[in-house]
Amino acid sequence: MKPMGAVPADYRWDGGKLLIGGQTAEALIARAGDTPLFVYDMAIVRDRIARFRDAMPAELALHYAIKANPHPDLLAATAPLVDGLDVASAGEMAMALAVMAPERISFAGPGKRDDELEAAIRAGVTLNLESPAEGRRALVIGKRLGVRPQLAIRVNPDFELRGSGMRMGGRASPFGMDAAEVAPLVAEIDAGAGDWRGLHIFAGSQALDAGAIVETQAQTLALARRLAEAVGRPAPLVNLGGGFGIPYFPGEQPVDLAAVGAALKDTLPSSPRTAFAIELGRWLVGEAGVYLTRILDKKVSNGETFLITDGGLHHQLAASGNFGTVVRRNYPLALASGMGDETEVVNVVGCLCTPLDRLGDRVELPRAEVNDVIAIFMAGAYGVTASPSAFLGHVPARERVLD
Ligand SMILES: *Cc1c(COP(=O)(O)O)cnc(C)c1O
DSSP: OBBBOOOTTEEETTTEEEEEETEEEEHHHHHOOOOOOEEEEEHHHHHHHHHHHHSTTEEEEEEGGGGGGGOHHHHHGGGSSSEEEESHHHHHHHHHHHHSSSSEEOOOOOOOOHHHHHHHHHHHHHEEESSHHHHHHHHHHHHTTTOOOOOEEEOOSSSOOOOSEEEOOOOOOSBOGGGGGGHHHHHHHHHHOOEEEEEEEEEEEOOOOOOHHHHHHHHHHHHHHHHHHHHSSSEEEEEEOBBBBBOOOOOOOOHHHHOOOOOHHSOOOTTTTEEEEEEHHHHHGGGEEEEEEEEEEEEETTTEEEESSSTTTTGGGGGGSSSSSSSBBBOOOOEEEEEOOEEEEEEEEESSSHHHHHHEEEEEEHHHHHHHHOEOOSSSSSSSSSTTTTTTGGOOOOOEEEE
């Protein structure tokens, strides 16, 4: 047997049946029409936003990085509760513009096309510049359009977020630019009829250790201060990045938000000329999602039991361990449709013809039968849109947002 991550504490059970937003899996599936089905519970997203507001200094803005989950209903319900949206393509930008004012949207990403730069400049969305050359292209496009581009500068920090699942700083990187390039680029922006909107410093993702986050935020604030001095004026906005993780795996603990907030209350400068923001994706929405998949077959092979489901890595790649993890570990899973006293150790697999399509590796679950429903938690971020949905041509997953 191998351990599983813990089911988030937000979920309740009724007579052995999993409840999502107060409804059973079968009721949700009946309403949606079929499995596989992603359900996103906005009550959990709202809870996370309230916790953030509670713990953090009041003046710290909260941005949602929509690549974590850009479902239109989730976006529409989340946008009024946050202060800004961060997007990573013109496609995401169009979705964000449907629910948020352009001056509250920023567009990062290491390779932006000219037509993407133009769309952002026309809309009045802030571009987080990833290189001086990208800044020059934006200024040329702004001149041609007769529009002042809104340009923030993404800096590749010379430190990393310790313990983060995906490091994005502290070494050579396609993201952002070296600190020494910032002040000369601001001078070019000034001379080239652009508006310098500030700094974007993102040092990593999926960190659970509050101490590491606090340390990185202090380094980020110090770097922002040095850069503003080099530029000769305060940055209108400093985006401190984010990187708050969620506990996917056995033994992991949630981020101690109170500790992060307490440290920021000490270190965040109170400046009328500089606003500060944090951008979060998975921490806001990851635990709000459950992937429901039905068992199609149950069989024994060489003494091991396999539950074969109608889902798989084509919808939920991350749970199979093939999205940015080195060692495969089990996400939290449960038998949604009933909980007997008797358990068995099973392999939960998807319906794809590849051994990579493993959703639960030798996990202990209540005894399940064909037609029962398996729930895979932590499915609210980097699910459908981060999975190879065209691979093997199976039906797409359904998605429902519970408001
Ligand atoms: C992906 C990304 C995020 C969101 O990361 P999470 O781990 O989901 O919080 C935030 N900022 C930038 C620049 C990103 O690329």
